[in-house]
Amino acid sequence: MSTEETEAAARRPRLEDVAAAVGVSPATASLVLRGVPGPSAMTRERVLAAAARLGYRPDRAASVLASRRSRSIGVLMDVSNPFHGQLVEDLHEAADRHSYDLVLSTVTRSRDERRAEETLLDSRCEALVLLGPEAPDETLTALARRLPVVVVGRLVRSSGVDVVRAADDNGVAESVDYLAGLGHRRIAYVDGGAGAVSALRRRGYRRAMRRHDIPDLVIPGGRTEGSGAGAAHILLDAKPVPTAVLTFNDRCAMGLIDTLVRAGVGIPERISVVGYDDSPVARLAHINLTTVSQNTEELTEHAVRALIERLEDGRVEDREVVVPPRLVIRGTATAPGR
Secondary structure, eight states, X not given: OOXXXXXXXXXXXXXXXXXXXXXXXXXXXXXXXXXXXXXXXXXXXXXXXHHHHHTOOOOHHHHHHHHTOOOEEEEEEEXXXXXXXHHHHHHHHHHHHTTOEEEEEEEXXXXXXXXXXXXXXXXXXXXXXXESOOSOHHHHHHHHTTSOEEEESSOOOOTTEEXXXXXXXXXXXXXXXXXXXXXXXXXXXXXXXXXXXXXXXXXXXXXHHHHTTOOOEEEOOOSSHHHHHHHHHHHHHXXXXXXXXXXXXXXXXXXXXXXHHHTTOOTTTTOEEEOSSOOGGGGSTTTOOBEEEOOXXXXXXXXXXXXXXXXXXXXXXXXXXXXXXXXXXXXXXXXXXX
């Protein structure tokens, strides 16, 4: 190990250490590490090898101070919502593609949205992505006066706020169409409770049921496994028992299926079940849930692009992007009586 490398190992390696180890200027080393064209292939290989050997990592704090930009996007998420976990994973990839980082702040039982938002503002985030926020439109409008804001997964009418969401009503309607096409004429829907998303999905269910001339049956529910379990007991008391059930989300579907199976009801032999969100658990072989995908990769790419357009391109007009959902057919739905 050279003298320069020995000294660098005793402290945090700097860009100058990488340059000295290779025998190039710090400016050339910087071009290589930032992926900027210019240096030769051989120089790139030597600089990257030296950076790896020394354990060099860019000093992000110094970069922020120099540029007066954090290049950080704050993300508000509900820690109890697995769908938000999917969105965050895809948001990371979308932000990386545009050279931005994410700062996460969570909503929990003891930590409300307002506190989570304040954490993001204190972290010098340049813009915010809010995943399914419950805040009223006027609160979101006030927040958007401070920095760019995009809401993912919820229809809002807030001035200055961009919206990226799936066409939830169409997603549920497509599920009804699929079940009706299989021959089901008694199709129930387990509702998601209060909120704009619940209202939209409920509307899509009723609209599709009218189109197929089938009486609707909306069962009170919610967004958790417990609400699905409670809906299962109501379902079994119905006369006659429906042959197919749609649920507000996959968590609700899991609770519903668990309770029905414990009661000796075969899925899908006696009751077909369709969820919503295409969560990771829905894809497990022993679950194999037919469900609706919201195309999270497309949602998150649109969300990051919307913020960049405001930050870098100067866009000021509001924008709403509606992404078509997609029914994912698996093993929990079949023709009635099979």
